[in-house]
Amino acid sequence: MTAASLNYSGHLHFRHRLVLSVLSGKIIKIDKIRPGDKNPGLRDYEVSLLRLIEKVTNGTVIEISLTGTAILVKPGIISGGPVVHECPPSRSVGYFLEPIITLAPFSKKPLALTLRGITTDDKDLSVDLIRTVTLPHLEPFGISDGLELKIKKRGSPPLGGGEVLFLCPIVKQVKTLNFVEPGKIKRIRGISHAVRVSPQFSNRMIEAARSVLNRYIPDIYLYSDVYKGEESGKSPGYALSLVAESTTAALHCAEAVSQPGVAPEDIALQATRSLLNEIERGGCVDQKHQTLVLLLMALGSEDVGRCRMAEPTERTIQFLRDVKDAFGTSFKIIPADKSNQSSHLLYSCYGTGYVNTNRSLA
Amino acid sequence: MSDERTHKAHHPSQSGKKAEKKSTGKKKHGVTNDKAFAPRSGRRAEKQGRRAAEKDQTRLHVPLVNRSPDDVPPPVLVAVVGPPGVGKSTLVKSLVRRYTKQTLNDIRGPVTVISGKKRRLTIIECNNDLSSMIDIAKIADLILLMIDGSFGFEMETFEFLNILQAHGFPKVIGVLTHLDLIKKSATLRATKKALKKRFWAEIYQGAKLFYLSGVLNGRYPDSEILNLSRFISVMKFRPLIFRNTHPYLLADRFEDLTPREQIRLSKGKCDRTVTVYGYLHGTNLRDGTKVHIPGVGDLDINSITLLGDPCPFPTADSEKRRKLSEKKKLLVYAPMSDVGGVMYDKDAVWVNVPGSFTRGNRDVPQGEGEQMVMDLQDVSETLEDAVARSQIRLLDSSCKSLSLYPFSSQHTRVEDDVLDQGSDEEDEGREGEDLASGSDGDFDDEELPYSEDENVELHFTGRSTHRAGHRSADILYEPEGSGIDFADSDSDLGDDGGGNIRMADLPRDSDPNLPTDTDDEAEEKVPKWKSNLIDQANASFKLAQRSKAKDWTRLIYSTALSPHQIVRGEPNAADREKDEENDDDFFTLKKATDVDADSMDATKETYPSDQLTKWDNEEMFDSIRNLFITGRNDPSAADGDHDASGSDDGFDEDEKINSDGDEGNPREVVDADPQAASLAVKKEALKRKFDEQYDDPESSKQDFYTEAKEAISAQQALNRAEFADVDAATRALVEGYQPGSYVRLELNSVPCEMSVHFDPTRPLVVGGLLSAEEQFGFVQVRIKRHRWHTRTLKTNDPLILSLGWRRFQTVPIYSLDDHSVRMRMLKYTPEHMHCYATFYGPISAPNTGFCAFNSLEDSVAAFRIAATGVVLDIDRSVKIVKKLKLTGVPYKIFKNTAFVKDMFSSALEVAKFEGANLRTVSGIRGQVKKGLPKPDGAFRATFEDKVLMSDLIFLRAWYSIQPRKFCNPVTSLLLSSGSKWTGMRLTGQVRREHNLPAPHQRDSAYKPIERPGRRFNPLKVPRKLQGALPYASKPRLMKPQKRTTYLQKRAVLLEPEEKKALAVMQQMRALRKEAIARRREKKQDRSETRKKRLEKDEQKKSEKKREERKEQMRIAGIKNKREAEREDGVSRKKRKT
Incomplete structure (x- = not known):
């Protein structure tokens, strides 16, 4: 008996393919990883992610070809427990946390992962967004008790120096999601942080954001979070992350990170407008978390789960195809309103009945 | 007719005995003393109340979801289990007769009958093989456990009960037979009582036990069977956890689809393609699921086909009646046994016409001609092969013999035919082609002669169009797109993009837009109307796309478009690129791919600046006000929202206007009404909720049990509702095939032995595997040696496990937890205690039960279940x-x-x-x-x-x-029935067979312990020190005396009185001795006579016993003889048919 394998080529969608492989236990082969590039093969952060997955699992075999353009991963079981990982400065902590968040609930022991590196950058979800938006997305799936992300130190690019502690409980099976009411935005929260720069920057961002958002809704609270000394990492930087919560606890988020030569007010405006874009797009789940929610829906018990979202992004489309390869689950995607009033879609699927077999009984 | 006839109304008798009885009976009822049942004291009342509450609690169970649908549930699997000769076949026959009024004389494999308006039964007889018993225990919903009343319980019965226990106890009804052999009524009563007691002890107090008296006309008495069937029909089943998480089916039909030619060429050794048919049970079966057939191994499903129900429930016309109509009762589905001379075999139906010549009928004398024909049938190779083998030379001197050239086209066609033969799709698919070609009106290939057929198929698919006389398959739904879809409507045509002539053949997943080689060939000969068709289709596709929203499910799952193209809405980009590549020269310029943007695999998307700056516009800014709680909630705002989002979709401006113009008017008209209506409904619901809470705040709160049950039923309602209006293909794609449906599974690369040694009396179970169960790893289990198993289990000795669907042999290591610090290995399993075992094997979810065996052979007299236990943990290292x-x-x-x-x-x-x-x-x-x-x-x-x-x-x-990485599946279905499976032998067995002594290490042997006496040197105190010591501490330096002392030397004389006294004493002692001796003698005498008496008694008793045994043996002999006669009769009968 040879285990089924997933074959892909190209470096895209590396993370969710790895996650699907580990969850489904299928061997994954990826070839043609940047074959035509000046610097062919895996990047340092991708190798680092493979190392991290090796750390949180037991029995994983990773084979990387000599040129680095092809890999083979034979996944083991997700073991969890205390893990420490040093992230390279090329990507932020969010890059590593996102796949781990989907794996951690299905591990043998509760995961306590310490990640060191950059905490906020312009490519991946910052730790603030993960803490305030990503983790609450797990709550309707029954993953909530003991789920926590502690930001011990902040680290801005390019040098980083931040540290976060991610604690995740284990579950036997995720609950079925039925989330079709997007509701209306009832409050907006935000965190504006500044490290190794004047704390005034943070206040200026808050002012600017408020000036726009207050016209919509009065319930706005933007925290100013200034880290000092040891906890502020190695490089200066600041950022504003905004979260809009609806009456049915749907979350939409946006963020903007400091850029050289741009005033904090402009950063705040950028974040605010991105948030408005997100709100306009609507749905119960924002774009950045579509894959997370869809994966957990597919892993649910053998019942119909439903979620209303905006149109799928490219990542989501590829993700849906990969889920079909790994679990055989397809989603039914139909317009949410028959009357064609909004562009929202209703994603419904029949869960695979994925049970955390790694969890020990004794 | 019977429906129309009005029944005579019932008139209660007004006078006579019955009326009297009724009136008195009523009176009696009225007289009851209410006080008699009232509690006498407050304490007693309290006690009674408590008892009632406790009884109420026993009703509660953990709420479990039943995955099988309520409207068309799968048939209840009823297994008839028992030792040989107990009357299993007779019971099955009787039950089938009871339900269908038909007598089946040779029942093999499962029989499906309809037992009621909402219940079907699949009855299967389980043979006495342990492997079969294990497989049956895993799937049966109800066990009819047959016990020979005249003999009592047999070892197999107990073994089977223990297997059941390990795999989630299904319902069991005991059936006592052969009670007519017990003549004395007192003995009969005693036997019944004793057996019932034992049965209850084994299952639970009050377990149902049926008594079947003798056999009449080869069946059990009708009244007793009727009783039993009533019990079966009202039985309720609680879902078992393992079965409620896995799809499975019991195959009631099995066919080998491998091309005959391939089998012939490989001398029957090639891997086979087989199909199995059966009703799905458990959960939904989805495409891509791996299955395990116990006794064969893990297999991939090639295709799943939903077939028409061969044993459908009665429909609405008979629904009005309370009972099942008599017509419906006649339905019986048992493809493996002969039902009324009809045999289902290898995708064909054979009708047995008695009297005519049949092969294998040795009784009938065969003529020369018949013999010749049969010899021809036996030929294993074709003439062509023979010619190829034979070496013909043209000339005597030519060195090279003539060789036959690669097969003619005719030949390949024949092969294709064989390949295609029997597949049910063919018929359907061909019908689709007929439809397509029928519009042309030129030809009807059914009427075409054989040779012309070839020309036709060039236009089409290259598939043979030879029509064999197949059984008309009642296929409800075909995943391979059927021809009916093709001709549906223009818009549908558009859906399939460049859908062309190959529609009927396109597999569902393939992309119709991608031109394939066969297409190119076909295009040369395409008639005009067909080329037009493509353009039309393209045009209509564009139209459809403009007017309709994207069909995301199809775009994502059934096209090869890249995500980028889907989002941007360029469905033909792939086409264009392909075309360009085709037109280009040998060298093509490498395009700068736009993957760089998302090459970082970043979650955070960056909006282009115009997306951000648009919010400066006040109108834009106000357009999303309605999305906040502070915003207004009116349809006009929603409309604005729609416009805004419409511009995001990336459509051209004029299109948008167009679409708005088209839709705007009707929507407004429609919108006004539903808006009000929905508001009214909402208000109504709110009001009701408020009223409820206001009137009775307690009522809205429910206990945990009811709440959980309601949540389950709500979820199930949602499950049903979500896919109610979806077409079958999407439904199969998204939710798989529902339990209760009759499906055909095509399995690839099945070992040839399965097909060769297929025996319908052995159950063929197909169990679906979860994704985790396909993997291998170290499994830690809690295990306890069965108390009836005689031998302890030894670490590193092989053990056969039945875990999940699988049966496999593995080598466990036993261990115990040592102070929660370490797992310490044990050499042997402890007595009367659980321990841990770790082995390498296929993974099963924790909490799955299993049972273990040392050997599965029938020859073992002792209890074969070695141990039972449960899976605790799964890991990749131990x-x-x-x-x-x-x-x-x-x-x-x-x-x-x-x-x-x-x-x-x-x-x-x-x-x-x-x-x-x-x-x-x-x-x-x-x-x-x-x-x-x-x-x-x-x-x-x-x-x-x-x-x-x-x-x-x-x-x-x-x-x-580390446990050894040894795991050997028990492939019992790959062996011919009767031959035994041999796995790894136990260490002791190997030694016994090779006559080897147990290895004996010299160091480990116990030797007498020699402890040399320890010699201490005398303590020497220097003289100087001696002088200084105090007197008490001074060493005593005394020498032993050498001379004899006075006391030793002196002589002693007696006085006369002393002498006398001594003599008297001696005489008395002598007397006493004498008396004791006499007494002993007497006692011995007495005991001897007693012994004699006892011996006599014993002799008498043994005589009596011998007589009894003689009588028993005589009866048993008669019984055996009768049985032999019966078997003889059966075998003779068999030969006759």
Whole structure:
């Protein structure tokens, strides 16, 4: 008996393919990883992610070809427990946390992962967004008790120096999601942080954001979070992350990170407008978390789960195809309103009945 | 007709005995004394109340979801199990007769009948093979456990009950038979009572036990069977957890689809393609699921086809009646046994016409011609092969013989035919082609002669169009797109993009837009109307796309468009690119791919600046106000929202206007009404909720049990509703095939032995596997040796496990938890206690039960179930240790330090153990410090006290051991029935067979312990010191006396009185001795007579016993004889048919 394998080529969608492989236990082969590039093969952060997955699992075999353009991963079981990982400065902590968040609930022991590196950058979800938006997305799936992300130190690019502690409980099976009411935005929260720069920057961002958002809704609270000394990492930087919560606890988020030569007010405006874009797009789940929610829906018990979202992004489309390869689950995607009033879609699927077999009984 | 006839109304009798009885009966009822049932005291009332509450609690169970649909549930699997000769077949026949009024004389495999308006039964007889019993125990919903009343329980019965227990106890009804053999009524009663008691002890107090008296006309008495069937029809089943998480089916039909030619060429050894048919049970079966067939192995499903129900429930017309109509009762589905001379075989139906010539009928004398025809049938190779083998030379001198050239087209066609033959799709698919070609109106290939057929198929698919006389398959739904879809409507045409003539053949997943080689070939000969068709289709597709929203499900799952193209809405981009590539020269310029943007695999998307700056526009800004709680909630705002989002979709401006113009008007009209209506509905619901809470705040709160049950039923309602209006293809794609549906599974690369040795009397179970169960790893289980199994289990001895769907042999290591610090290996399983076992094998979810066997052979007389247990943990590595004691001796001792040698052999080993704890035999603890250079492996150690040179020094270490990676599936279905499966043998078995003694290590033998007496040197106190010592401490320096003393030397004489007294004493002693001797003699006499008497009694008793045994044997002999006769009769009958 040879285990089924997933074959892909190209470096895209590396993370969710790895996650699907580990969850489904299928061997994954990826070839043609940047074959035509000046610097062919895996990047340092991708190798680092493979190392991290090796750390949180037991029995994983990773084979990387000599040129680095092809890999083979034979996944083991997700073991969890205390893990420490040093992230390279090329990507932020969010890059590593996102796949781990989907794996951690299905591990043998509760995961306590310490990640060191950059905490906020312009490519991946910052730790603030993960803490305030990503983790609450797990709550309707029954993953909530003991789920926590502690930001011990902040680290801005390019040098980083931040540290976060991610604690995740284990579950036997995720609950079925039925989330079709997007509701209306009832409050907006935000965190504006500044490290190794004047704390005034943070206040200026808050002012600017408020000036726009207050016209919509009065319930706005933007925290100013200034880290000092040891906890502020190695490089200066600041950022504003905004979260809009609806009456049915749907979350939409946006963020903007400091850029050289741009005033904090402009950063705040950028974040605010991105948030408005997100709100306009609507749905119960924002774009950045579509894959997370869809994966957990597919892993649910053998019942119909439903979620209303905006149109799928490219990542989501590829993700849906990969889920079909790994679990055989397809989603039914139909317009949410028959009357064609909004562009929202209703994603419904029949869960695979994925049970955390790694969890020990004794 | 019977429906129309009005029944005579019932008139209760007004006079006579019945009326009298009724009136008195009523009166009696009215007289009841209410006080008699009232509690006498408050305490008693309280007690009664408590009892009632307790009884109420027993009703509650953990709410479980039943995955099988309510409207068309799968048939209940009823297994008839029992030792041979107990009357299993008779019971099955009787039950089938009861339900269908038909007598089946040779029942093989499952029989499906309809037992009621909402219930079907699949009855299967389980043979006495342990493998079959295990498989049946895993799937049966109801067990009819048959027990020979005249004999009592047999070992198999107990074994089967224990197997059931390990795999989630299904419902069991006991059936006692052969009660007519017990003549005396008192004995009968006693036997019934004793057997019932034992049965209850084994299952539960009050388990249902049926008594079947003798056999009439080869069946059990109708009234008793009727009773039994009533019990079966009202039985309720609680879902079992394992079955409620896995799809499975019991195959009631099995066919080998491998091309005959391939089999012939490989001499029957090639892997086969087989189909199995059956009703789905458990959960939904989805495409891509791996299945396990116990006894064969893991297999991939090639395709799943939903077939028409061969045993459908009665429809609405008979629904009005309370009972099942008589017509419906006649339905019986048993493809493996002959039902009314009809045999289903290899995708064909054989009708048995008795009297005519049949093969294999040796009884009938065969003529020469018949013999010749049969010999021809036996030929295993074609003429062509023979010619190819034979070496014909044209000329006598030519060295090369004539060779036959690659097969003619005709030949390949024949092969294709064989390949295609029997597949049910063919018919359907061909019908689709007929439809397509029918519009042309030129030809009808059914009427075409054989040779012309070939030309036609060039236009089409290259598929043979030969129509064999197949059974008309009643296929409801075909995943391979059927022809009816093709001709549906223009818009549908558009849906399939460049859908072309190959529609009927396109697999569902393939992309119709991608031109394939066959297409190119086909295009040359395409008639005009067809080329037009493509353009039309393209045009209509564009139209459809403009007017309709994207069909995301199809775009994502059934096209090869890249995500980028889907989002941007360029469905033909792939086409264009392909075309360009085709037109280009040999060298093509490598395009700068736009993957760089998302090459970072970033979650955070960056909006282009115009997306952000648009919010400066006040109108834009206000357009999303309605999305906030502070915003207005009116349709006009929603409309604005729609416009805004519409611009995002990336459509052209004019299109948008167009679409708005089209839709705007009707929407407004429609919108006004539903808006109001929905508002009214909402208000109504709110009002009701408020009323409820206001009137009775307690009522809205429910206990946990009801709440959980309601949540389950709500979810199930949602499950049903979500896919109610979806077409079958999407439904199969998204939710799979529902339990209760009759499906055909095509399995690829099945070992040929399965097909060759297929035996319908062995159950063929197809169990779906979860994704985790396909993997291998180390499984830790909690295990307990069965108390009836006679031998202890030994670590590293093979054990056959039945776990999940699988049966496999593996090599476990037993262990116990040692103070929660380590897992310590055990050599043998402990008595009457659970222990852990770890083995390498296929993974099963924790909490799955299993049972274990040392051997599955029938020849074993003892209880075969060796152990039972449950899976605890799954891992890829194990930490089991066994104790390892290293010993050494000190060779130099300082104060608390000693140099120790003979423990290690090199300095490297010492370095590894630095800091390890040591202990001497006398209990002094110490530590390894550092290696010494001189004797290899010597080291310095410190202790808490000074050690002696004579002390042994221990280092207690733990040596980790790994279970062997051995896992051997029990492939019982690959063997011919009767032959036994041989796996790895037990160590003891191997030794016995090779006549080897158990290995004996000299060191391990117990030898008499020789402890040389320890000699202590005399204490010498120097004379000088002696003088200084106080007197009490001075050593006593006395020599022993050498001369005899006076007391030793003197003589003693007696006085006369003393002499006399002594004599008297002696006489008295003599008398007493005499008396005792006499008494003893008497006693012996008495005991001897008693012994004699007892012996006589014993003789009498044994005589009587012998007589009894003789009688018993006589009866048994008669029974055996009768049985033999019966079997003889059966076999003779068989030969006749």
